[in-house]
Amino acid sequence: MCSYVLVAEDDLKQAELVQRYLRREGHSVHVVHDGRSAIDEVRCRRPDLLILDVMMPVVDGLDVCRVLRRESDIPVLIVTARSTGEDKLIGFDLGADDYLTKPYDPRELMARVRSLLRRAQPAKEPAALPIRVGDLVLDPLRHEVRAGDRRVDCTPVEFRILATLASSPERVFSRAQLLEQTYGVDGFITERTVDVHVMNLRKKIEANPRKPTCLLTVYGVGYKMTDGR
Template sequence: MCAYVLLAEDDPKQAELVRRYLSHEQHTVRVVADGRSAIDEVRRQRPDLLVLDVMMPGVDGLDVCRVLRREYDLPVLMVTARASADDKLLGFDLGADDYLTKPYDPRELMARIRSLLRRSQPASGPAAPPLRTGDLTVDVLRHEVWVGDKPVACTPAEFRILSTLVGSPGQVFSRAQLLEHAYGLDGFITERTIDVHVRNLRKKIEADPASPELLQTVYGIGYKVADGRRRAG
């Protein structure tokens, strides 16, 4: 699978190493060395994947992710020397789809890139009608989410979690099940990440995120979407 990958990395040696690995796998690569350039380049030509270093001069990677997530749902893989669980969860909270700590094996980076690119491909097969429950609509084919007549911007991982839940309203999914749906068996993400995505989704689809009516917690098990009409054409 060949893709256009934007690499935002201010270390020239690291950037060149990653560029060579990406080029070897037949990807088109564009390298930028600061956060401002990363934002400008995405707006100029949206990539299939953004590999984003957190610690960059000027606008850092966290702010880049925060800005771009308001405009795009492209896959984002963050790389950083910050290895604590809180740092990783902050990255996911801002919309990252994966998080890799330095130093890392470039082969692992390539494996994660392949995984992200596979998951970001639209589903094949016969067109399915939008999934609906209450005022919430998830159009899997168009990768769109609506609450009433208001469009909702979701990250790729958020969209996969929400489409899984809305596809079976009333059914309880464990964090492990949602993790598999969102990241696949080859994912590198912990179950705590699901809680971050659910919290972000509630901010987007609930009238009162503190008292969710649509995306409900089933304590000790996981999450479900409130039962409603399953499908509509």
């Protein structure tokens, strides 16, 4: 699977290493060394994947992610020397699809790239009908979500979580089940990540995210979707 991958990395040696491994797997690669250039390249050429360093000049990686998530669902893999749990949660909160801490094994990076690109491919299944739960409508073909008459912008991972829950209203899904549906068995993501995505979804679809009526927590088990009544 040959894809166009954008690498935003200000460390020249690191960028060269990543580029070499990506090209070895047959991908077309473009490298930029600052956040402003990363934003411009995504807007201009729409890569299949963005590998994004956090500590970059002009515009840092977190701000790049924040800007792009308002206008694009491109898969984003953040790579950074920041390794605390809070840093990772911030990255996911801004819409990153995966997070890898430096220093890392380039082979692990390639495995994550393959996983993200595989998930980003359109499903080879018959056309799916829109899913409706209460005022919430999900259109799998258009990858659109509406809450009443309001359009809701979701990242690819958020859409998969929402679609999984909405496909079986009132059914309780464990975090592990939601991870498998969204990241697959080869994911490198912890169950805590699901909580972050659910929190983001509540901000987007609930009238009061602190008192959700649609996307509910079943304590000790996981999450379920209801019609909000």
